[in-house]
Amino acid sequence: MHSVRQAPRVTIVRGDGVWVWDNTGHRYFDGTASLWYSNVGHGRAEIVDAISHQLGTLEAYHGFGDFATEPALRLAEEIAQRAPMDDGKVFFTSGGGDSIETAVKMARSYFAANGQPDRTVLLHREHSYHGMHGWGTALSGMPPNRVGEPFAPDVVQVPHDDAAELDRIIGTLGPERVAAFFCEPVIGAGGVIVPPKGYIEAAAQVCRRHGVLFIADSVICAFGRLGYWFGIERFDVRPDLIVFAKGVTSGYLPLGGVVAARHVAAPFWDRPGTVFRHGQTYSGHPAACAAGLANIAILERDGLLDAALKLEGPLLERLESMTDHPLVDHARGGVGVLGALELESGHLARSPSLPAQLMQVVRRRGAIIRPMGTALGFSPPLVTTEEDLDFMTDAVRAGLDEVYRTT
Template identity: 35%
Template sequence: MTGQRSDAYRDDRAHVFHSWSAQRTLDPVVIEGGLGATFWDEAGTRYLDFSSQLVNLNLGHQHPRVVAAIQEQAAKLCTVAPTFGNAARSEAARLIAEAAPGDLQHVFFTNGGTEANEHAIRMARGTTGRHKILAAYRSYHGATTGSITLTGDPRRWANEPAMPGVVRFFGPYPYRSPFHAESPEQETERALQHLDEVFTMEGPQTIAAVILEPVVGTNGILVPPPGYLAGVRALCDRHGALLIADEVMSGFGRCGEWFAVDHWDVVPDLVTFAKGVNSGYVPLGGVILGPRVYETFADRPFPGGLTYSGHPLACAAAVATIEVMREERIPERVRDLGERVVRPRLEKLRDRHPSVGEIRGLGLFWAIELVRSQETREMLVPYNAAGPAAKPMADVIAACKARGVWPFTHFNRIHVVPPLIISEEDLLQGIDAIDDALEAADAHATA
């Protein structure tokens, strides 16, 4: 934005401390409004929201049913302590439990995903009497002390040392296989063998849980090869550990199912959620508990809690969100768009651009991995690139925005993660804009 800066911009620069940022380098866009899959800044420039903000805006901006539910609840009761019962909280818990996989029937509410993972770890340790947690590289589980320790990407580094007891393992990534696998089946076999060896070397009797994203989100939209999640479930059962599925990003329709694990008929012991449960209109997250964990705390207190656990405004938004998703068959719609529209369109894009190494995803949860060479698979920018080394991706991002699309990017990838209510026309328009923008990446690639 040029010329006179607005009061909102000046106050932001004078007083707001932003996350994950060097403060003096920031030049934030001030957002004025949004509707559906589009938002606009205070200068009136409009963008297709291909990031769903932070992959949370599943029902898009300003969905009238969700806004009305918040307004109605605010007029009735804005807040109540978690020790009390409340209709909005009770109904939200019932609807979430009905959508949950298998026999998970109880919900502990938090304010977001990072707190959900913190409490899931506490539940697992309390249930098993063990202290170690196995967590994957190429993962993100949140930014508070425990969940940033669980996280496998570079955001963890500056926060170490943090919570003790976390042990890292490699999950499957067929395109860049850490196991030198030559097929998805081999990747599954070798990844499970590796995880089993980690159990053995760490002492199974010390391991409380394995935590993983069923479809890895920010760190690559890595869809597990066939049999992997079922194999992890079997390893946890064999060694007496719990399985925690972090569905904060992949849940509530994003992958074309209520929860991503439903694609593989795997039932975790604990599922953590946030983001899409109410599109982030009011902060909300939680943990869905299976019977083993619930029974542990049925007759002895659970040592955890939050002032705003199950906040009525947030829960009212969740109720409206789930009702809309049911009535409009959002998961089924997303599954159809992913296979009928996104996959074939991205396959054509891959064939056109020498900078595209792989496309992968489910539903409306896709990654375009950019490379300098399709043959060597060298990343377009180095892992965790910053400064001049990151310029090729910065050029692609700028080209997307110049074409009216606000992208979600991480390292050498563009993620296609628009709101689940996006029209087919806008979805194609956004992919076409990315297609054009990839010429900036092609300039750094070998044909």
């Protein structure tokens, strides 16, 4: 707040495809898809029309108890059909943070309903990011996000890349106390960290062996970002719960949710009197669900999941082409349309604000990128072309050169 109090605002007023414009007329390549979510790009008239039509028919109505709206029912069916689980049940929320809160409560309620109320411990990985609500902050593996902790009891951090250590920690805690393990298929805001080969699969096996729920946090990784509907399919894992948001509407309206596997939903779905007492006012908002339906139709019609798989290599190549720069240590990526440039530690030690400096300079050259602790982050829309990537790369390299000359 202090740093932007007197700084000039960058007021974004318009978007089209991979480009956005500010109120002074400057154009920027949206190298972050805003906050990871503009998967189909800006200015999609089909989504706007779907929202407008729904608002003209029924602007809003809640989905509590036995109430429902047609867009929510249709979108739930579309999502359940694509989820990597049998007979999945969809619980809508208003966004990613709400969805993490829902998944926590759902996991603990599942065990309580099955006579295991002591299974309350939640596991998360180093560098993890699960939103900024109460439980999301408690589950954060990013130290700057944890100022003022502890936020919640029974939360334990595990290494981000060691399934054997996950197994040991569960054994030490006692499996009878552990409810769930939260796992981003690719760690996003924590630095774009691709899992080591075999890690996700091994971690899922550890959870199965101990009866711990495997929760895939696919808020960033879903709806094409990793080239699959939820990202976790890429690792041939069938999770117990999937958390989604962002790309479900490509940000055109706020929406999120949790997909529960049949066995997790069963206590509440099948047993009279076993109620999951939870929900947000705008859960399953009909206009947001209409946006989701139109968004999914675009992803399928335009082949954007396949496009993402084809784009991930060229994106990594562009990032790796900059690793010869004195300010850059290495590049990360290659799994989905997201990547990072880790900055050289010596320069970071002398100038901790280096990522923010670079973001500002690159933005002046027409590309929006994301400062991420010790790195620069990239997650352009799935409609990005290789020519767009070249533009972004030129802007970043020029920014690196400019900052290096002044350090």
